[in-house]
Amino acid sequence: MHQGFIFTLAVIALQAILAAPAHAQGRPTPYPLPDAPVVLDSVTATMQVSVVAQGIPRPFGFAVLPNSHILITDRYTPALRVIREDMLDPEPLQGLQAIRTGFHSGLLDVEAHPDFAQNQLIYLSYHTALETEGEYAITVGRARYDGSNQLKDFEQLFIGTPMTISGGSRMVFAPDGKLFVTVGGAMDRRPLAQDLMRLEGKVLRLNADGTIPADNPFVGRTDARPEIYSYGHRDQYAVAIHPQTGELFHAELGPLGGDKLNIIKAGGNYGWPLYGYGSYNDGEPMAKLPREGYESALLIWQPGIVPSGLMFYTGDAFPQWQGNLFAGSIQRGRLPGTGGLERVVFNENMWELQRETLVTELHQRVRDVAQGPDGLIYLLTEEENGAVLRLEPAQ
Numbered sequence: 001m002h003q004g005f006i007f008t009l010a011v012i013a014l015q016a017i018l019a020a021p022a023h024a025q026g027r028p029t030p031y032p033l034p035d036a037p038v039v040l041d042s043v044t045a046t047m048q049v050s051v052v053a054q055g056i057p058r059p060f061g062f063a064v065l066p067n068s069h070i071l072i073t074d075r076y077t078p079a080l081r082v083i084r085e086d087m088l089d090p091e092p093l094q095g096l097q098a099i100r101t102g103f104h105s106g107l108l109d110v111e112a113h114p115d116f117a118q119n120q121l122i123y124l125s126y127h128t129a130l131e132t133e134g135e136y137a138i139t140v141g142r143a144r145y146d147g148s149n150q151l152k153d154f155e156q157l158f159i160g161t162p163m164t165i166s167g168g169s170r171m172v173f174a175p176d177g178k179l180f181v182t183v184g185g186a187m188d189r190r191p192l193a194q195d196l197m198r199l200e201g202k203v204l205r206l207n208a209d210g211t212i213p214a215d216n217p218f219v220g221r222t223d224a225r226p227e228i229y230s231y232g233h234r235d236q237y238a239v240a241i242h243p244q245t246g247e248l249f250h251a252e253l254g255p256l257g258g259d260k261l262n263i264i265k266a267g268g269n270y271g272w273p274l275y276g277y278g279s280y281n282d283g284e285p286m287a288k289l290p291r292e293g294y295e296s297a298l299l300i301w302q303p304g305i306v307p308s309g310l311m312f313y314t315g316d317a318f319p320q321w322q323g324n325l326f327a328g329s330i331q332r333g334r335l336p337g338t339g340g341l342e343r344v345v346f347n348e349n350m351w352e353l354q355r356e357t358l359v360t361e362l363h364q365r366v367r368d369v370a371q372g373p374d375g376l377i378y379l380l381t382e383e384e385n386g387a388v389l390r391l392e393p394a395q
Helices: 003-019
Strands: 038-041 046-056 059-064 070-074 079-084 107-112 121-129 136-144 152-159 171-173 179-183 202-206 228-230 235-241 248-253 259-264 299-301 307-312 325-329 340-346 352-358 366-371 377-381 386-393
Touching (some): 059 366, 059 377, 070 107, 070 386, 079 107, 107 171, 152 202, 171 235, 235 325, 248 307
Parallel strands (some): 059 107, 235 307, 307 366
Antiparallel strands (some): 059 070, 070 079, 107 121, 121 136, 136 152, 171 179, 248 259, 307 325, 325 366, 340 352, 366 377
8 A cells, every 4th residue: 555545544534533523521522413404415416404303312213103203212311202393392202111221221222013004003122121230131112102292002022131231222124024123232252142042143033022933043943042033243233124125134333343234144143253354342353254154244344334224215305316225324433523324326136336425524423314204314313412314305
């Protein structure tokens, strides 16, 4: 590599650091959100970005419902917040069950049932404290949201195995009505993600009522949990269903670079912590993924982007983006203020053709991304003053 190129990269990195706000108690002061809509360019579109609502501290997940209400998980409070007609209700929804909060734990994701317009069902993933001090479990609950501030008929559908290190969780419904749930907590080098009797570092597959599908890959084995669908994952904040194939797409973050996008296969082993594409936290390079016995990634982010939230765009507002994959990004490398929205273009054989990063001018940590019933794109930013942003074509 030419010395001039290395010097250029160093200057860019230094400029980004100097441009970032000063640190406050170890975490950078967040960049302010724009007071009015801003117009930003991409390779193929010009978009207007506006703040729908703000004021949710450290949100983790959101769901844009068919009635255009937006439900947001406030992870650490914990609370479920709602935006109606572009206004954040100052009061959280009532009716949640006990949720364990702490480092990386709390109320995580919210997902609407595919038939929400008829049954008003929403699903929540969160952590529940167990009897043994310091232990908790990933949990899936279900309730009815009728538009009021009171959740109805809340019930716990599934509770996992004991954990002592928490992580993120995402949920998505498959076309057959099965619910995929990701479980984090496998961030260090212990082989938790390879242990099929534990749930850290796994993708789970459940029926809509929380029971175990009979055709799950490990059903009937005494050495594996029947709810497990795939394993060998690190921390997983992003899942989406391909609109044509119905396949489960999934992004996870490496320890130092090597964030990756996967297509999840039943019973597949994705390598962590034995193999990967980046380095461990101590800087030691990870062993390269062998060809046999492990599933390779569809694409890699190097440096990492901390992918969080995943969506295939199918709307009409941006016809040039139909079929493109969008992933939220918390930050690039370990530079604060470098988050944004990744757009990836594939051909019919799922070979990558193009990728670009959008809305980096806002310097926001994009925690989740969704398409609304209006065909517009919505982003959830994870800051002390977390917000929902809306992307629409510029007039």
